[in-house]
Amino acid sequence: MRPPPRTAFGFLLLLLLPPAPDAARKLTPCQQCRALVDKFNQGMANTAKKNFGGGNTAWEEKTLSKYEFSEIRLLEILEGLCESSDFECNQMVEQQEERLEAWWLQLKKKYPDLFEWFCVQTLKVCCSPGTYGPDCSACQGGSKRPCSGNGHCNGDGSRQGDGSCQCHIGYQGPLCKDCVSSYFSSLRNETHNICTACDESCKTCSGPTNRDCLECEEGWARVEDTCLDVDECAAETPPCSETQYCENVNGSYTCEECDSTCVGCTGKGPAKCKQCVSGYSKEDGQCAGQ
Ligand SMILES: *[C@@H]1O[C@H](CO)[C@@H](O)[C@H](O)[C@H]1NC(C)=O
Numbered sequence: 001m002r003p004p005p006r007t008a009f010g011f012l013l014l015l016l017l018p019p020a021p022d023a024a025r026k027l028t029p030c031q032q033c034r035a036l037v038d039k040f041n042q043g044m045a046n047t048a049k050k051n052f053g054g055g056n057t058a059w060e061e062k063t064l065s066k067y068e069f070s071e072i073r074l075l076e077i078l079e080g081l082c083e084s085s086d087f088e089c090n091q092m093v094e095q096q097e098e099r100l101e102a103w104w105l106q107l108k109k110k111y112p113d114l115f116e117w118f119c120v121q122t123l124k125v126c127c128s129p130g131t132y133g134p135d136c137s138a139c140q141g142g143s144k145r146p147c148s149g150n151g152h153c154n155g156d157g158s159r160q161g162d163g164s165c166q167c168h169i170g171y172q173g174p175l176c177k178d179c180v181s182s183y184f185s186s187l188r189n190e191t192h193n194i195c196t197a198c199d200e201s202c203k204t205c206s207g208p209t210n211r212d213c214l215e216c217e218e219g220w221a222r223v224e225d226t227c228l229d230v231d232e233c234a235a236e237t238p239p240c241s242e243t244q245y246c247e248n249v250n251g252s253y254t255c256e257e258c259d260s261t262c263v264g265c266t267g268k269g270p271a272k273c274k275q276c277v278s279g280y281s282k283e284d285g286q287c288a289g290q
Protein backbone atom coordinates (compact mmCIF):
# COMPACT_ATOMS: atom_id res chain seq x y z
CA MET A 1 0.00 0.00 0.00
CA ARG A 2 1.20 3.54 -0.82
CA PRO A 3 2.52 5.54 2.08
CA PRO A 4 0.81 8.87 2.74
CA PRO A 5 2.34 11.96 1.13
CA ARG A 6 5.87 12.33 2.35
CA THR A 7 7.59 15.58 3.07
CA ALA A 8 10.85 15.81 1.21
CA PHE A 9 10.64 19.50 2.00
CA GLY A 10 10.25 18.86 5.71
CA PHE A 11 13.21 16.53 5.63
CA LEU A 12 15.29 19.15 3.87
CA LEU A 13 14.33 21.72 6.49
CA LEU A 14 15.39 19.35 9.22
CA LEU A 15 18.82 19.05 7.63
CA LEU A 16 19.23 22.77 7.11
CA LEU A 17 17.88 24.17 10.34
CA PRO A 18 19.49 23.87 13.73
CA PRO A 19 17.35 21.98 16.27
CA ALA A 20 14.41 23.98 17.58
CA PRO A 21 15.60 26.08 20.52
CA ASP A 22 12.67 25.38 22.80
CA ALA A 23 12.74 21.63 23.23
CA ALA A 24 9.75 22.04 25.54
CA ARG A 25 7.48 22.38 22.55
CA LYS A 26 8.57 19.03 21.15
CA LEU A 27 6.13 16.29 22.01
CA THR A 28 7.28 13.26 23.95
CA PRO A 29 6.96 9.93 22.08
CA CYS A 30 3.87 9.17 24.17
CA GLN A 31 2.25 12.53 23.42
CA GLN A 32 3.05 11.98 19.75
CA CYS A 33 1.45 8.55 19.83
CA ARG A 34 -1.57 9.81 21.71
CA ALA A 35 -2.04 12.63 19.20
CA LEU A 36 -1.81 10.13 16.36
CA VAL A 37 -4.40 7.85 17.94
CA ASP A 38 -6.70 10.80 18.57
CA LYS A 39 -6.43 11.73 14.90
CA PHE A 40 -7.00 8.13 13.90
CA ASN A 41 -10.14 7.89 16.02
CA GLN A 42 -11.29 11.20 14.58
CA GLY A 43 -10.69 9.80 11.12
CA MET A 44 -12.74 6.73 11.98
CA ALA A 45 -15.58 8.93 13.16
CA ASN A 46 -15.34 11.12 10.06
CA THR A 47 -15.52 8.16 7.71
CA ALA A 48 -18.11 6.20 9.70
CA LYS A 49 -21.09 7.45 7.72
CA LYS A 50 -19.41 7.50 4.36
CA ASN A 51 -20.89 5.69 1.36
CA PHE A 52 -24.15 5.48 3.21
CA GLY A 53 -26.87 6.51 0.81
CA GLY A 54 -29.61 6.70 3.40
CA GLY A 55 -31.45 3.76 1.93
CA ASN A 56 -31.18 0.34 3.35
CA THR A 57 -31.03 -2.08 0.52
CA ALA A 58 -29.13 -5.33 0.82
CA TRP A 59 -26.74 -4.03 -1.79
CA GLU A 60 -26.02 -0.90 0.25
CA GLU A 61 -25.57 -2.88 3.43
CA LYS A 62 -23.06 -5.08 1.72
CA THR A 63 -21.16 -2.18 0.19
CA LEU A 64 -21.18 -0.36 3.50
CA SER A 65 -19.86 -3.24 5.51
CA LYS A 66 -17.22 -3.79 2.86
CA TYR A 67 -16.17 -0.18 3.16
CA GLU A 68 -16.24 -0.29 6.93
CA PHE A 69 -13.25 -2.61 7.09
CA SER A 70 -11.69 -1.69 3.77
CA GLU A 71 -8.18 -0.54 2.95
CA ILE A 72 -9.77 2.37 1.16
CA ARG A 73 -11.19 3.62 4.43
CA LEU A 74 -7.89 3.00 6.18
CA LEU A 75 -6.11 5.03 3.51
CA GLU A 76 -8.54 7.89 3.97
CA ILE A 77 -7.92 7.81 7.71
CA LEU A 78 -4.13 7.65 7.31
CA GLU A 79 -4.14 10.57 4.92
CA GLY A 80 -5.75 12.77 7.54
CA LEU A 81 -3.35 11.86 10.34
CA CYS A 82 -0.61 14.46 9.86
CA GLU A 83 -0.27 18.01 8.65
CA SER A 84 2.00 17.80 5.63
CA SER A 85 4.49 20.08 7.40
CA ASP A 86 4.62 17.88 10.50
CA PHE A 87 7.76 15.91 9.82
CA GLU A 88 7.75 13.82 12.98
CA CYS A 89 4.13 12.83 12.57
CA ASN A 90 4.66 11.79 8.96
CA GLN A 91 7.77 9.88 9.91
CA MET A 92 5.90 8.02 12.61
CA VAL A 93 3.06 7.12 10.27
CA GLU A 94 5.55 5.93 7.69
CA GLN A 95 7.29 3.73 10.20
CA GLN A 96 4.11 2.38 11.73
CA GLU A 97 1.95 2.01 8.68
CA GLU A 98 2.20 -1.76 8.53
CA ARG A 99 1.31 -2.15 12.16
CA LEU A 100 -1.67 0.16 11.84
CA GLU A 101 -2.76 -1.80 8.79
CA ALA A 102 -2.44 -5.08 10.67
CA TRP A 103 -4.52 -3.67 13.51
CA TRP A 104 -7.10 -2.37 11.08
CA LEU A 105 -7.42 -5.60 9.12
CA GLN A 106 -6.91 -8.24 11.80
CA LEU A 107 -6.58 -7.02 15.38
CA LYS A 108 -9.27 -4.37 15.74
CA LYS A 109 -11.86 -6.80 17.07
CA LYS A 110 -9.56 -8.30 19.68
CA TYR A 111 -8.00 -4.99 20.74
CA PRO A 112 -10.67 -2.35 20.16
CA ASP A 113 -8.76 0.33 22.12
CA LEU A 114 -6.17 1.57 19.63
CA PHE A 115 -4.34 3.67 22.20
CA GLU A 116 -3.90 0.68 24.51
CA TRP A 117 -2.84 -1.67 21.73
CA PHE A 118 -0.65 0.74 19.81
CA CYS A 119 0.88 3.21 22.28
CA VAL A 120 0.97 1.04 25.40
CA GLN A 121 1.42 -2.55 24.30
CA THR A 122 3.05 -2.33 20.88
CA LEU A 123 5.25 0.79 20.84
CA LYS A 124 5.55 0.86 24.63
CA VAL A 125 5.79 4.65 24.65
CA CYS A 126 2.78 5.23 26.94
CA CYS A 127 1.21 3.50 29.93
CA SER A 128 -2.45 2.86 30.72
CA PRO A 129 -4.15 5.50 32.87
CA GLY A 130 -3.13 5.26 36.52
CA THR A 131 0.30 3.80 35.74
CA TYR A 132 3.68 5.41 35.01
CA GLY A 133 7.36 4.82 34.28
CA PRO A 134 9.39 2.35 32.20
CA ASP A 135 7.41 -0.67 33.46
CA CYS A 136 4.03 1.01 33.81
CA SER A 137 3.94 0.65 37.58
CA ALA A 138 0.83 1.58 39.52
CA CYS A 139 0.70 5.21 40.69
CA GLN A 140 0.80 6.05 44.40
CA GLY A 141 -2.58 5.12 45.78
CA GLY A 142 -3.20 2.51 43.08
CA SER A 143 -3.99 2.68 39.37
CA LYS A 144 -7.77 2.81 39.86
CA ARG A 145 -7.78 6.03 41.84
CA PRO A 146 -4.24 7.47 41.97
CA CYS A 147 -3.51 9.92 44.78
CA SER A 148 -6.91 9.12 46.37
CA GLY A 149 -8.55 11.08 43.57
CA ASN A 150 -7.18 14.29 45.14
CA GLY A 151 -4.01 14.80 43.14
CA HIS A 152 -2.03 14.18 39.97
CA CYS A 153 0.26 11.17 39.69
CA ASN A 154 3.64 12.22 38.32
CA GLY A 155 4.08 10.54 34.92
CA ASP A 156 0.52 9.17 34.80
CA GLY A 157 -0.08 7.48 31.45
CA SER A 158 3.51 7.95 30.27
CA ARG A 159 6.74 5.97 30.48
CA GLN A 160 8.18 8.80 32.58
CA GLY A 161 7.82 10.21 36.07
CA ASP A 162 8.07 8.65 39.51
CA GLY A 163 4.41 7.98 40.34
CA SER A 164 4.39 10.40 43.26
CA CYS A 165 1.40 12.58 44.00
CA GLN A 166 1.06 16.29 43.41
CA CYS A 167 -1.98 17.08 45.52
CA HIS A 168 -4.78 19.40 44.46
CA ILE A 169 -5.31 22.56 46.49
CA GLY A 170 -6.47 21.76 50.02
CA TYR A 171 -4.89 18.28 50.18
CA GLN A 172 -1.58 16.95 51.47
CA GLY A 173 0.25 13.75 52.32
CA PRO A 174 1.93 11.15 50.09
CA LEU A 175 -1.50 9.90 48.99
CA CYS A 176 -3.30 13.28 49.23
CA LYS A 177 -5.57 11.83 51.89
CA ASP A 178 -5.23 14.66 54.39
CA CYS A 179 -6.46 18.23 54.47
CA VAL A 180 -4.02 21.11 54.76
CA SER A 181 -4.61 23.49 57.66
CA SER A 182 -7.39 26.01 56.93
CA TYR A 183 -9.30 23.15 55.27
CA PHE A 184 -11.56 20.61 56.95
CA SER A 185 -12.90 17.19 56.02
CA SER A 186 -16.41 17.78 54.72
CA LEU A 187 -16.81 14.13 53.76
CA ARG A 188 -14.77 11.23 55.01
CA ASN A 189 -15.12 7.46 54.80
CA GLU A 190 -12.70 4.56 54.41
CA THR A 191 -11.69 5.45 50.87
CA HIS A 192 -12.64 9.08 50.28
CA ASN A 193 -11.78 12.35 51.90
CA ILE A 194 -13.11 15.66 50.60
CA CYS A 195 -11.43 18.79 51.95
CA THR A 196 -13.22 22.13 52.00
CA ALA A 197 -11.82 25.56 52.87
CA CYS A 198 -12.54 27.02 56.29
CA ASP A 199 -14.28 30.38 56.71
CA GLU A 200 -11.82 33.22 56.23
CA SER A 201 -12.07 34.01 59.94
CA CYS A 202 -10.53 30.65 60.95
CA LYS A 203 -6.90 29.59 60.96
CA THR A 204 -8.07 26.00 61.52
CA CYS A 205 -11.60 24.67 61.71
CA SER A 206 -13.88 21.69 61.96
CA GLY A 207 -16.65 23.03 59.72
CA PRO A 208 -17.63 25.71 57.23
CA THR A 209 -18.72 28.73 59.35
CA ASN A 210 -17.03 31.25 61.65
CA ARG A 211 -18.52 29.28 64.56
CA ASP A 212 -16.51 26.21 63.58
CA CYS A 213 -13.07 27.73 64.07
CA LEU A 214 -10.57 25.86 66.24
CA GLU A 215 -8.27 28.89 66.07
CA CYS A 216 -9.11 32.36 64.78
CA GLU A 217 -7.18 33.72 61.82
CA GLU A 218 -4.94 36.73 62.40
CA GLY A 219 -7.04 39.89 62.47
CA TRP A 220 -9.99 38.02 63.96
CA ALA A 221 -10.78 37.41 67.63
CA ARG A 222 -13.05 35.02 69.45
CA VAL A 223 -16.23 36.51 70.84
CA GLU A 224 -18.08 33.75 72.66
CA ASP A 225 -17.98 30.86 70.18
CA THR A 226 -17.44 32.96 67.07
CA CYS A 227 -14.39 34.49 65.39
CA LEU A 228 -15.20 38.13 64.60
CA ASP A 229 -13.25 40.75 62.72
CA VAL A 230 -11.04 42.96 64.87
CA ASP A 231 -11.62 46.67 64.16
CA GLU A 232 -7.98 47.77 64.12
CA CYS A 233 -9.06 51.34 63.36
CA ALA A 234 -10.84 51.57 66.71
CA ALA A 235 -7.65 50.76 68.63
CA GLU A 236 -6.57 53.28 71.27
CA THR A 237 -3.45 54.03 69.26
CA PRO A 238 -4.62 54.34 65.64
CA PRO A 239 -2.42 52.36 63.25
CA CYS A 240 -2.22 55.03 60.50
CA SER A 241 -0.19 58.27 60.30
CA GLU A 242 -1.51 61.81 60.89
CA THR A 243 -2.01 62.43 57.17
CA GLN A 244 -4.00 59.24 56.66
CA TYR A 245 -7.31 57.77 57.67
CA CYS A 246 -7.92 54.15 58.64
CA GLU A 247 -10.34 51.81 56.90
CA ASN A 248 -11.27 48.55 58.55
CA VAL A 249 -11.61 45.48 56.34
CA ASN A 250 -12.21 41.83 57.24
CA GLY A 251 -9.16 40.46 58.96
CA SER A 252 -7.14 43.61 58.39
CA TYR A 253 -7.19 47.38 57.76
CA THR A 254 -5.82 49.87 55.25
CA CYS A 255 -4.39 53.38 55.59
CA GLU A 256 -5.50 55.90 52.95
CA GLU A 257 -4.16 59.40 52.30
CA CYS A 258 -6.39 62.27 53.43
CA ASP A 259 -7.77 64.76 50.92
CA SER A 260 -5.21 67.39 49.88
CA THR A 261 -7.25 70.13 51.59
CA CYS A 262 -7.05 68.38 55.00
CA VAL A 263 -4.71 68.51 57.93
CA GLY A 264 -5.67 65.19 59.42
CA CYS A 265 -8.96 63.49 58.58
CA THR A 266 -11.44 60.82 59.63
CA GLY A 267 -12.27 59.55 56.13
CA LYS A 268 -12.28 60.12 52.39
CA GLY A 269 -12.81 63.54 50.80
CA PRO A 270 -12.75 67.23 51.85
CA ALA A 271 -15.80 66.75 54.12
CA LYS A 272 -13.87 64.48 56.48
CA CYS A 273 -11.06 66.91 57.32
CA LYS A 274 -10.22 67.49 60.96
CA GLN A 275 -8.68 70.85 59.98
CA CYS A 276 -8.03 72.61 56.69
CA VAL A 277 -4.66 73.39 55.15
CA SER A 278 -3.74 77.08 55.16
CA GLY A 279 -5.72 79.08 52.61
CA TYR A 280 -8.74 76.78 53.09
CA SER A 281 -11.56 76.91 55.60
CA LYS A 282 -14.70 74.94 56.39
CA GLU A 283 -17.73 75.88 54.34
CA ASP A 284 -20.80 73.67 54.64
CA GLY A 285 -18.59 71.17 56.45
CA GLN A 286 -16.02 71.00 53.64
CA CYS A 287 -12.60 72.55 53.35
CA ALA A 288 -12.82 75.06 50.49
CA GLY A 289 -10.47 77.63 49.00
CA GLN A 290 -10.99 81.31 49.93
C1 LIG B 1 -17.23 7.02 50.33
O1 LIG B 1 -17.71 8.26 49.79
C2 LIG B 1 -17.70 8.34 48.38
C3 LIG B 1 -18.06 9.75 47.95
O2 LIG B 1 -19.31 10.15 48.43
C4 LIG B 1 -18.61 7.28 47.80
O3 LIG B 1 -18.61 7.34 46.40
C5 LIG B 1 -18.11 5.91 48.26
O4 LIG B 1 -18.98 4.91 47.80
C6 LIG B 1 -18.00 5.86 49.77
N1 LIG B 1 -17.36 4.61 50.16
C7 LIG B 1 -17.74 3.89 51.21
C8 LIG B 1 -16.94 2.66 51.51
O5 LIG B 1 -18.69 4.21 51.90
Ligand SMILES: *[C@@H]1O[C@H](CO)[C@@H](O)[C@H](O)[C@H]1NC(C)=O
Pocket: 199, 200, 201, 210, 229, 250
Ligand atom coordinates in the same frame (compact mmCIF):
# COMPACT_ATOMS: atom_id res chain seq x y z
C1 LIG C 1 -16.57 39.85 56.36
O1 LIG C 1 -16.72 38.74 57.21
C2 LIG C 1 -18.05 38.39 57.48
C3 LIG C 1 -18.06 37.28 58.50
O2 LIG C 1 -17.14 36.29 58.20
C4 LIG C 1 -18.73 37.99 56.17
O3 LIG C 1 -20.07 37.64 56.38
C5 LIG C 1 -18.63 39.15 55.18
O4 LIG C 1 -19.17 38.76 53.94
C6 LIG C 1 -17.20 39.57 55.00
N1 LIG C 1 -17.14 40.76 54.17
C7 LIG C 1 -16.30 40.87 53.15
C8 LIG C 1 -16.33 42.16 52.41
O5 LIG C 1 -15.54 39.99 52.84
